Each structure stands twice: as C-alpha cells, then as structure tokens.
Amino acid sequence: MKLYNSITKSVEPFTPLENNRVRMYSCGPTVYSYQHIGNLRTYTFSDLLKRSLQFAGFRVLHAMNVTDVGHLTDDADAGEDKIERAARAAGRDAWAMTEIFKAKFFEDCAGLNILPPDIVCRATDHIAEQIAMIQKMEDKGLTYCNADGIYFDTTKFNPITDLSNMRIQASEEYSRVGTGEKRSSYDFSLWKFSPTGAKRQMEWESPWGVGFPGWHLECSAMSMKYLGETFDIHTGGIDHIPVHHTNEIIQSESVTGKTFAKFWVHAGWLSFGDSEKMSKSAGGTLLLDNILAHGYDPMAFRYLMLTAHYRGPLKFTWEALDGAATALSRIRDFLAESDLSQGNIIESYISTFREHILNDLDTPKGIATLWTLLKDNKVKKDDAARTIIEMDKVLGLRLLLHVSGKTDLEVPAEVLALLTERTALKAAKDYAGADAVRDQITALGFEVMDTPKGPALKLL
Numbered sequence: 230m231k232l233y234n235s236i237t238k239s240v241e242p243f244t245p246l247e248n249n250r251v252r253m254y255s256c257g258p259t260v261y262s263y264q265h266i267g268n269l270r271t272y273t274f275s276d277l278l279k280r281s282l283q284f285a286g287f288r289v290l291h292a293m294n295v296t297d298v299g300h301l302t303d304d305a306d307a308g309e310d311k312i313e314r315a316a317r318a319a320g321r322d323a324w325a326m327t328e329i330f331k332a333k334f335f336e337d338c339a340g341l342n343i344l345p346p347d348i349v350c351r352a353t354d355h356i357a358e359q360i361a362m363i364q365k366m367e368d369k370g371l372t373y374c375n376a377d378g379i380y381f382d383t384t385k386f387n388p389i390t391d392l393s394n395m396r397i398q399a400s401e402e403y404s405r406v407g408t409g410e411k412r413s414s415y416d417f418s419l420w421k422f423s424p425t426g427a428k429r430q431m432e433w434e435s436p437w438g439v440g441f442p443g444w445h446l447e448c449s450a451m452s453m454k455y456l457g458e459t460f461d462i463h464t465g466g467i468d469h470i471p472v473h474h475t476n477e478i479i480q481s482e483s484v485t486g487k488t489f490a491k492f493w494v495h496a497g498w499l500s501f502g503d504s505e506k507m508s509k510s511a512g513g514t515l516l517l518d519n520i521l522a523h524g525y526d527p528m529a530f531r532y533l534m535l536t537a538h539y540r541g542p543l544k545f546t547w548e549a550l551d552g553a554a555t556a557l558s559r560i561r562d563f564l565a566e567s568d569l570s571q572g573n574i575i576e577s578y579i580s581t582f583r584e585h586i587l588n589d590l591d592t593p594k595g596i597a598t599l600w601t602l603l604k605d606n607k608v609k610k611d612d613a614a615r616t617i618i619e620m621d622k623v624l625g626l627r628l629l630l631h632v633s634g635k636t637d638l639e640v641p642a643e644v645l646a647l648l649t650e651r652t653a654l655k656a657a658k659d660y661a662g663a664d665a666v667r668d669q670i671t672a673l674g675f676e677v678m679d680t681p682k683g684p685a686l687k688l689l
C-alpha cells in the first residue's frame with residue numbers, strides 16, 4: 230500500500246510498525262457546535278483510510294479524541310476557549326452541551342456509514358495524563374511560565390520528525406496571530422490559567438495553578454496512552470498541519486525521545502458556495518441534516534465525496550450532489566436486478582480496483598473501475614454485482630442493502646465467515662481484532678448482536 234505522507238510531501242510505501250496491525254489516531258471534533266459537512270469530509274476520509282487498510286489485509290486499531298475543552302478560537306494560542314464561549318453565549322452547562330454535540334456527531338457519522346473508532350477518548354477525561362506530560366517537559370527544562378500559563382519553549386528542542394514541510398505554511402499563520410504572551414511565535418501553550426477573579430465552567434487544579442490544558446496536548450497524551458509512544462498513522466484535516474500537528478509532534482517527541490507517528494495523512498478542504506473555505510468562524514456552513522432535509526440519501530453525499538481524491542479540494546454544489554444521487558441510484562438499480570448468491574468476484578476487476586485504492590486511496594479511479602464493470606456486457610450480471618459488493622467494503626455505500634432476493638436469512642457466505650473469525654478472535658481474547666472484524670461486518674450491512682445463545686446478525 231502507498232500513502233501520501235505530509236512529513237515528506239510524497240507518496241510512500243506503507244508498512245505497519247507491528248506485523249499486520251495498524252495503529253491509527255484521528256483528531257476528532259471540537260464539540261462546541263454541530264460538525265458541518267466539511268468536518269464530515271475529514272472523517273469520511275479517515276473511514277476510507279481505515280477500510281482501505283482493512284481491505285489491504287491489515288488489522289486496524291483506531292482511536293479518536295473528542296475535544297471538549299481547550300480549543301481556542303484561534304489555533305495558535307489566541308482568543309478564547311470555543312467551548313467555554315459557546316456555553317456562556319447560550320447560557321448552557323458546558324459539560325451537558327459537549328455531550329449533546331458529541332452524540333450528534335456520532336449520529337452523523339453513523340448516517341454516513343463511518344465506522345465507529347475502536348477507542349473514543351475525551352480531553353476532559355485525561356487531564357491527569359496531560360498534566361503528567363507537562364511535568365515531564367518541565368523536568369527537561371523545556372517550558373516557561375508567564376501570566377497566561379505554561380508554554381513550550383520551541384527554541385530548546387529539535388524534534389526527531391522533520392517539520393520543514395509542515396512548517397512551510399506556518400509562518401503566515403503565526404505572523405497573523407503575533408506572539409502575545411509568548412517568547413517566540415512558535416512556542417505554544419501547554420496549560421492556560423483561568424482568568425483571575427473569574428471561574429470557568431471547566432477548570433482543574435494543577436501544580437502551576439487552576440486552569441485548563443492547551444489544545445494540542447490532549448492529542449499527544451491520549452494517542453500515546455492508547456496507541457503507544459510511536460504509532461503508524463495520524464490523520465486530520467489540512468488546516469491542522471501548520472500548528473496543531475506540528476505542536477503535537479514537538480511535545481510528544483520531547484517527552485519520549487522517539488518518533489511520534491510515522492505517517493501524517495490529511496484530508497483536503499471542502500468548500501461550499503462562493504466561500505473559499507467552509508468554516509464555522511467564516512459563517513455559511515452546511516450540515517448533514519440540511520442535506521437530508523432536502524430529501525437526499527446520506528450515501529449520495531458519501532458517493533460525492535468519494536468521486537474526488539481525498540487530498541484534493543472539493544467544492545460542494547447541489548448540482549454535484551444531484552449527479553451523485555443519480556449515479557448511486559443507477560448502481561442500486563443494477564444490483565436490484567442481480568442475485569448475489571449466483572455471483573463470483575471477478576479477479577481482474579477487483580485487482581484493478583485494489584491497485585487504485587492501495588495507491589493512496591484513489592477512489593475516483595476505483596469508482597471509474599466500478600462503472601467500467603457495470604457497463605461491461607461481457608460480464609455476467611451476478612458476477613458484476615458480487616464484485617461491486619466487494620468494492621463496497623472500501624467505498625462503504627451500503628450497497629448490500631440493494632441486492633435483490635436477500636433476506637435476513639440469506640446472509641452472504643462472506644459475512645458468515647467473518648462472524649466465525651470474530652468468534653475465534655474473541656475466544657483468543659483478541660478484542661481489538663474482533664472489533665475490527667465486527668466493523669467489516671457492519672460495512673457489509675449487518676449488525677452483530679451478542680446474545681446469550683451466541684452472536685446473531687441483523688440487517689442494518
């Protein structure tokens with residue numbers, strides 16, 4: 230498999246650090262508001278990556294954080310905590326508010342058939358781990374204290390990972406914000422003091438004073454806790470490259486003396502309407518619910534995202550969504566006329582598809598292969614359908630639901646084989662492996678339910 234690595238700015242061969250097991254971390258949502266379709270593009274990308282890794286035969290252990298404290302209105306340490314500000318503006322309890330937006334986020338993910346991460350971790354549940362990390366940096370003489378809080382002194386540490394490509398875009402970001410309380414513009418906040426005389430809704434005692442952790446710290450502390458000091462892949466949106474991810478690398482490597490993550494893979498930006506960017510601060514955002522309210526199937530939006538390469542920009546238009554919906558219904562119609570039980574996977578087509586996907590997740594070419602197959606008169610329809618369902622393990626368009634003649638009782642042999650594999654993994658106490666197989670079953674349109682009589686399957 231080959232993947233683009235933002236560290237080297239090139240497509241590189243990917244092999245896991247540990248046998249065929251991939252440890253992957255995705256920067257998750259900041260739960261002060263709804264996630265818009267731009268955010269959801271980034272999570273659809275990490276889902277595509279996870280499915281592609283599984284398709285390549287790897288087991289994936291996937292962790293994602295939920296930022297429920299500390300993300301400032303500006304990534305480079307300026308402004309106010311987005312969560313505290315949103316809660317105050319709405320007169321809400323910050324803890325309850327973040328729970329609601331978190332739940333809505335996972336609901337949207339389920340709507341888009343984004344597989345749930347194996348581990349979901351909240352920043353507020355890991356304050357002790359974050360304080361412990363700051364203490365390690367302090368012991369190494371890498372921090373300083375000012376009126377605002379504790380900062381990392383970037384002049385005192387050179388990370389192992391070469392940041393030259395990540396930093397290229399950083400200077401503009403920093404000059405816009407200025408240094409504020411910092412000694413140097415690249416320094417970043419590790420712990421912020423609560424404002425004097427005011428009580429925040431979310432604040433904690435620390436060796437340095439009452440306050441809250443800097444935003445970058447949570448991802449370092451939690452990813453290393455759940456995936457180890459060095460893991461395989463770290464993902465996020467491109468906006469995270471110059472500041473958030475750069476700082477994650479610096480602080481993590483300063484503590485461990487080891488490379489933090491091998492591959493940094495980023496999703497391209499989704500824009501909407503005339504605005505170049507789609508961001509909550511710039512206004513003009515669109516939610517998945519808005520798309521659904523217009524009568525679209527969430528899979529049409531997923532299809533639309535997959536027609537663009539994950540790294541490139543994607544301009545959302547209603548016309549493009551219409552096109553995606555039409556294409557998807559043609560695929561569904563084709564499947565509805567096929568009998569999966571009579572079909573076999575066509576090796577030539579699936580290997581071409583695999584080649585595209587394993588070449589930096591080239592879904593546009595993968596989808597083009599699907600269409601060539603669908604239009605190939607020489608291929609038996611049931612074989613084509615069976616092959617398209619195989620492709621859907623990666624695409625995640627829930628196509629299995631549209632195959633004709635399939636009832637709850639007619640579970641495809643492949644799903645049954647996966648269920649047997651999952652049972653064996655559970656018996657061997659390989660729970661992460663069992664969960665990964667469960668995800669593969671989910672991707673095929675079935676839910677596994679553990680009953681007292683053993684596992685049962687239900688159509689999703």
Ligand code: AMP
Pocket residue numbers: 256257258259260266267268269270271296465466467468469496497498499500506507508
């Ligand atoms: P946030 O909730 O602001 O922390 O963002 C969640 C994720 O969405 C991050 O990985 C961002 O990089 C990503 N993101 C934000 N806006 C967009 C956009 N317009 N297109 C693609 N990804 C985005």
Ligand code: ZN
Pocket residue numbers: 255256257448473
């Ligand atoms: Zn992060």
